Amino acid sequence: MKNIREEKGLSYGIHSSFRNEINQGYFLIASDVKKDLKDLALEEIYKEIDILASQLVSEDELTTVKNYMTGNFVMSINSNLSLLEITKSLYKKGLSFDYYDSYVSRIQSISSEDIKNMTNKYLKGDLLEIAVG
Structure with missing residues (x-):
């Protein structure tokens, strides 16, 4: 939220959640982004995942x-x-x-x-x- 909304101004809001179903589940990241900013928003989402994977x-x-x-x-x-x-x-x-x-x-x-x-x-x-x- 801080990076994508506050620092980059790409979206009013972004959220994530885990959805658990019977014998399966999925992780979801959702946001409303202008079409011309979609690629930048996806790039920033992947950067955030990389941070979570490499830093505490x-x-x-x-x-x-x-x-x-x-x-x-x-x-x-x-x-x-x-x-x-x-x-x-x-x-x-x-x-x-x-x-x-x-x-x-x-x-x-x-x-x-x-x-x-x-x-x-x-x-x-x-x-x-x-x-x-």
Whole structure:
């Protein structure tokens, strides 16, 4: 976000997420970028992946993201309907119903080294790029 939005001004916003489905999943990076800036935006995204693969995330940044993820999770289970959706998702994915009992502690246990290793294992190499517009 800092590089692509604040420093380069390529987009109003950019986000990433992991999508977990039954027996598969994918990582997604999404942003709205002007057509003539698409190649530069993709170049910068790959640079950010290279940084994650070669350098350790600072403890301050890691703490900020962990707190965001933890708070986001807690807010996502604030109603009976949301709890029902989570339970349905666990059932569909074949996960045990105590999966979320240790979810926050698993988030809090992630290290900068874990992020670097994951990036090298899953995000380095060829990625599928889809541009619409």
